[in-house]
Amino acid sequence: MKQNDEKWLKKERRKGGERRRPGGGRPPFVERRKRERRKSLYNMVPEEKRNLWREKRVAFIGCGNMGSALISGILGSGLISKDKVLVTDIRPKRLEYIRKKEGVSTTENNREAVEKCDIIVLAVKPQVMERVLSEIKDVVTGDKLIISIAAGITTGFIEKVLEKEVPVVRVMPNTPALVKTGASGLCPGKYAGEEEETVAEQMMSRVGIVVKVPEEMLDAVTALSGSGPAYIFYIIESLIEAGMEMGLSEDDARKLVNQTVLGAVNMVMETGESPQVLRHKVTSPGGTTEAALKYLEEKGFQKILIAAVKEAAIRSKELSKG
Numbered sequence: 001m002k003q004n005d006e007k008w009l010k011k012e013r014r015k016g017g018e019r020r021r022p023g024g025g026r027p028p029f030v031e032r033r034k035r036e037r038r039k040s041l042y043n044m045v046p047e048e049k050r051n052l053w054r055e056k057r058v059a060f061i062g063c064g065n066m067g068s069a070l071i072s073g074i075l076g077s078g079l080i081s082k083d084k085v086l087v088t089d090i091r092p093k094r095l096e097y098i099r100k101k102e103g104v105s106t107t108e109n110n111r112e113a114v115e116k117c118d119i120i121v122l123a124v125k126p127q128v129m130e131r132v133l134s135e136i137k138d139v140v141t142g143d144k145l146i147i148s149i150a151a152g153i154t155t156g157f158i159e160k161v162l163e164k165e166v167p168v169v170r171v172m173p174n175t176p177a178l179v180k181t182g183a184s185g186l187c188p189g190k191y192a193g194e195e196e197e198t199v200a201e202q203m204m205s206r207v208g209i210v211v212k213v214p215e216e217m218l219d220a221v222t223a224l225s226g227s228g229p230a231y232i233f234y235i236i237e238s239l240i241e242a243g244m245e246m247g248l249s250e251d252d253a254r255k256l257v258n259q260t261v262l263g264a265v266n267m268v269m270e271t272g273e274s275p276q277v278l279r280h281k282v283t284s285p286g287g288t289t290e291a292a293l294k295y296l297e298e299k300g301f302q303k304i305l306i307a308a309v310k311e312a313a314i315r316s317k318e319l320s321k322g
Contacts (some may be wrong), residue, residue: 155189182208
């Protein structure tokens, strides 16, 4: 390696003082320095910042579809080992299912789970949240982190019921998290800092993307991405129905529509171009696409969809106020 460096140093300089390497590319020692700098930068990040879950134990209070998806995500990604996960639920059959599927420990005692763990994920239905919080508040201490994925339940409500200064992070996930393509909004409570945010973000990033927002924006997140999959399913459903009305079999229409939606989404994500630009590219003047889009515009399709999302946000605010 040293010999290669010396060989290279003997080569003539180009104008401006830059040495030319036969065959192009950077000299060996420059590449080594770059690797060393990258390595040193990585080492500058404290170990606990790279994986704040290390040496932690986590309790999932509730293991419905979303709770199960998160358990699968953190275990499958290696964020935490199964011996550090404890799951509770009021349904014995559900506990048996998650125990066999993921190999984690389970209990029907919420207080026991909270006492034994450092991170508490509240994955229960919003209507039972107050009861669950009242049950565990005596064993929740300030050094534990509460992560709530319950829709409409504010961090302030959780802090108030627990009656102590405990870090709370609220997350609004959506159902595609079940297939690790979720989109989640995340916000910290009054007593949560950057480290607690990072812990929650590391969990949610195992099942999709995470966007940090102020808590007042979580109603918008709920309306847009939380309820969003249902809007897309409705459009898919309608397109399949249109295909069948024009004579296609249900199976053929479903295949064509599903792949079309997938392809359109991939184009938006991979080309980096805006949906408007891509729409114009596929819309030829006087063509079939233009005819369909003109009809949608005449019927106010875009305005209706925007208004529908805003209605969902209004309802989210109403639910958060009880």
